[in-house]
Amino acid sequence: MAEKEKLVPWSFTRRDVGTDDVQIAIDWSGICHSDIHTGRNEWGEINFPLVPGHEIVGRVTAVGGNVSRFAVGQRVGVGVYVDSCRTCENCLAGMSNYCREGMTGTFDALERDGKSITKGGYSNGIVVDQGYVVSVADSLDPAATAPLMCAGITLYSPLKEWGAGPGKKVGIIGLGGLGHMGVKFASALGAQVTVFSHSESKRADALGMGADDFIVTTDGKVFETHKKQFDLIINTVSAPIDLNDYLELIALDGTLVMVGLAPEPYPIKAFSMLAQRRRIAGSMIGPVGQLQEMLDFAARHNIGSDIEVIKAEEINEAWDRVVDSDVRYRFVIDASSF
Ligand code: NAP
Ligand code: ZN
Numbered sequence: 001m002a003e004k005e006k007l008v009p010w011s012f013t014r015r016d017v018g019t020d021d022v023q024i025a026i027d028w029s030g031i032c033h034s035d036i037h038t039g040r041n042e043w044g045e046i047n048f049p050l051v052p053g054h055e056i057v058g059r060v061t062a063v064g065g066n067v068s069r070f071a072v073g074q075r076v077g078v079g080v081y082v083d084s085c086r087t088c089e090n091c092l093a094g095m096s097n098y099c100r101e102g103m104t105g106t107f108d109a110l111e112r113d114g115k116s117i118t119k120g121g122y123s124n125g126i127v128v129d130q131g132y133v134v135s136v137a138d139s140l141d142p143a144a145t146a147p148l149m150c151a152g153i154t155l156y157s158p159l160k161e162w163g164a165g166p167g168k169k170v171g172i173i174g175l176g177g178l179g180h181m182g183v184k185f186a187s188a189l190g191a192q193v194t195v196f197s198h199s200e201s202k203r204a205d206a207l208g209m210g211a212d213d214f215i216v217t218t219d220g221k222v223f224e225t226h227k228k229q230f231d232l233i234i235n236t237v238s239a240p241i242d243l244n245d246y247l248e249l250i251a252l253d254g255t256l257v258m259v260g261l262a263p264e265p266y267p268i269k270a271f272s273m274l275a276q277r278r279r280i281a282g283s284m285i286g287p288v289g290q291l292q293e294m295l296d297f298a299a300r301h302n303i304g305s306d307i308e309v310i311k312a313e314e315i316n317e318a319w320d321r322v323v324d325s326d327v328r329y330r331f332v333i334d335a336s337s338f
Contacts (some may be wrong), residue, residue, distance in 0.1 A: 005155075006053075006316045007039070007122070007316055007319075008169075009312070009338075010049055012051070012119065012123075014119075014125060014126060014127045014198075014291065015189075016127075017064050017127055017129050018064050018127075018129075019064040019065045019066045020064050020066045020067065020129050020130050020131070020218060020335060021063070021067070021127050021128065021129060021130065022060055022062075022063050022064075022067060022070050022127070022128055022129075022133045023061045023062040023063070023125065023126075023127050024056070024059065024060060024061065024076060024078065024125060024126050024127070024128065024133070024207065025059050025060040025061045025124065025125050025332075026056055026057075026058040026121055026123060026124055026125055026126060026335040026338075027057055027058045027142055027336070028056075028057045028058070028124055028145075028146040028332050028333070028334065028335060029053045029055060029056055029057075029121040029123075029146060029332065029333045029335050030053075030055025030121075030142045030146040030147040030149065030150065030151070030177075030305070030307075030330055030331070030332050031053075031055075031057075031177075031315070031319070031322060031330065031331040031332070031333065032054060032055055032150045032151065032152070032177060033177065033178075033238045033249075033261075033322055033323075034054070034055075034080075034261065035052035035053060035107075035120075035122075035319075036319050036322060037122055037238070037263065038050070038052060038107075038108055038146050039041075039052055039157050039319070040072040042262060042263045043164035043261075044178070046108055047108055047117045047337070049106065049154075050108055051057070051107055051119035051120050051122055051123055052107050052108075052120050052121075052122050053106070053107060053120035053121025053122040054078075054079060054080040054081075054105070054106035054120055054121055054149065054150050055109060055121060055125050055147050055148075055149040055150045055151070055210065055332075056075070056077060056078040056079075056106070056120075056126065056145045056146065056149060057077045057123070057142045057143070057145050057146045057149070058075075058076065058077075058078075058126075058137055058264075058335070059073060059074065059075055059076070060073060060074045060076055060199070061125070062073050063132075066132045066313060068128075069130060069135075070135070071129060072132060074135065075135070075137075075138060075142060075163055076133050076135055076136055076338055077133070077134045077135075077136045077145065077146070077149050077291075077295070078106060078126060078128050078132065078133055078134075078149065079106070079132075079134070079149040079150055079228070079285065079291055080097075080103075080106055080149070080150050080200040080284050080285045080289070081096070081097060081103035081104055081105055081106060081109075081132060081285070082100070082104055082106050082118060082128045082129065082132045083103070083104035083106075083112050083132060084096035084097075084103045085099050085100070085101040085262065086131075088100040088101060088135075089206045092212060094287055094289050095287050096287055096288060097284055097285050097286060097287050098284070098286075098287075102203075103125070103163070103215075104118060104190055105118060106118055106121065106200060107119055107121070107252055107272075107303070108118045108120070109136040109263060110248070115157045115321075118271055121335075121338065122312070122315070122333065123335070124335060124338050130304050131198060131288065132288055133138075134291050134292045134295060135290060135292065135295070135297040136220055136295060137295065137296070139248035139299050139305050140295070140298060140299050140304065141166070142324060143307055143309060143332050143334075144304030144305050144306075144307050144332075145295070145304055145305075146305070146307075146332050147158075147177060147181065147182065147302070147305035147307065147330040147332065148220055148294065148295065148298060148303075148305060149291070150285060151177040151178045151181045151305065151330060152181045152185070152294055152298065152303075152305070153179050153285050153288065153290065153291050153294050154186050154259050154283070154284075154285050154288040155178055155181045155182035155186075155236070156164035156181070156225040156228070156286060156297070157233065157285065157286030157287075157290055158180065158187055158232075158234055158257045158259065158281075158283040159182065159186050159189060159191075159232075159234075160189075160290070161283065162231075162233050162257065162281075162311045163231075163232075163233060164185075164189050164191040164234045165189050165190045165191055166190040166191070166230065167192070168191045168192065169192050169194070169229055169230045169231050169232075169251075170182075170186045170192065170193050170194070170230070170231065170232045170234070171190040171193075171194045171195075171230045171232070171233035171234070171246070171249065172186065172193065172194070172195050172196070172197055172211075172232070172233075172234055172236065172238055173196045173197075173217075173233065173234065173235045173236060173241070173246060173260075174196070174197065174235070174236040174237040174238075174252075175195050175197045175202045175206055175329070176200065176234040176237075176238070176322075176325065176327070176329060177322075177327070177329055177330040178259060178260070179195070179197075179236040179329075180206075180209055180299075180303060180305070180306060180330075182236065183195060183206060183209045183210055183211050183232055184209050184210060184292065184303050185294075185297075185303065187210025188208070188301040188303060189213065190299070192212050192213065192316060193210060193211045194211065194213040194214070194215060194226075194230070195211045195213070195214045195215065196215050196217050196233075197214065197215070197216060197217065198216070198217050198325075199325055200216045200218075201249070202214075203216075205306070205328065205329075208236075212245065217245075219275075220245070222293070223245045223246075223248060223249065224291060226249050227248050227249060228248075228249070228251045228252075228276060229249055229250075230249050230250050230251060230254055231250075231251060231252060232254060233246050233249060233250060233254070233255075233256050233257070234256075234257045234259060235256065235257070235258050235259065235260050236259055236260045237260040237262065238260050238261065238262060239262050240264050240266065241266075241271075242263045243256065243268060243280075244267075244268065244269050244272040247269075247273060247278055247280075248272055248275075248313075249277045249290060250276060251268055251277045252278070253276070253277050253278075254276065254278055254279070255278070255279045255280070255281050256278065256279070256280045256281070257280075257281050257283050258280065258281070258282045258283070258284070259283055259284075262289075264323075268280070268320070273281075302338075304330065304332065305330045305332075305333045306328055306329045307329075307330050307331070308327060308328060308330070308331050308332070308335045309331075309332050309333075309334055310331050310332070310333055310334070311333070311334055312333060312334075312337040312338045313337070315331075315333065318331040323325025
């Protein structure tokens, strides 16, 4: 897409396959709300022309001389980042998503060569260093797996970090692309799951995905009746909400984890935090190693995203529908239409 316009077809070429590279023919590409925040300039400076997309599933078409883990024809995935410094303590500890120099995003990021700008998954193919590619089991539905590459890992990672499991009460705020994956993973991990949503029409879907309870938040009274109950609440909402309402729902030493990226700051009352010694934390996608662990977990538990498949020419309309919370629950682009 060019500046302040709708997305339009654009031709470009990828780099040649280097010794550590995997060349991938993209089959499926998910639409994340981050594509829209970026494309609509809500997060500041961006580089045009922009090729969004960081939920990629495809097949290997060529590999470099040093690549032995991937072979031509294999089904693979690429998520939100395609490089990192590889030398800082976080990278060396297997947490390259938290690279101290900053990870290199799959789109709209300056490559480590200091010149090129990454171009993402709304395209036919991509060339990625093998260290940032994961294997996708043949038993997984490839289209329904694309959203796991961002939405899935963004919820799986904090659920694991904060111990979601049997005996834990987990709340998920917002049943969108991220939120619905959170419900599926938290439920499969054995936690008791409550969805907080501003869309009554999503109730049956949430319960069908494994939620134990569904609370519509449009009537503020609901916050009075669920105080001090939750061990972990994950906020996936893309717009500003009153976090103090949700802090009050958290039990002693519980945590509110921020993954939704509303562009504006949130006002927090100190009183909402110090009662029950509550914590607010953030979490950003997850490391490549955990992405592979999540895909293997998804294969074992038969977890995929609920998707609506679209063609390239429908992306602009799909973006509007995502902003209107009108997607059940992730758009995935059939990349053969690019
Ligand atoms: P999405 O599909 O649009 O889902 C967001 C959900 O938030 C909606 O389905 C809706 O759920 C709720 N919502 C939207 N507008 C609202 C409003 N005005 N008031 C109350 N609730 C509202 O978006 P997504 O792709 O899941 O992404 C969610 C956010 O996470 C975005 O900001 C995205 O940039 C961010 N993100 C963060 C990371 C990370 O690493 N931390 C990774 C990916 C994305 P209900 O209808 O159920 O209320
Ligand atoms: Zn994303």
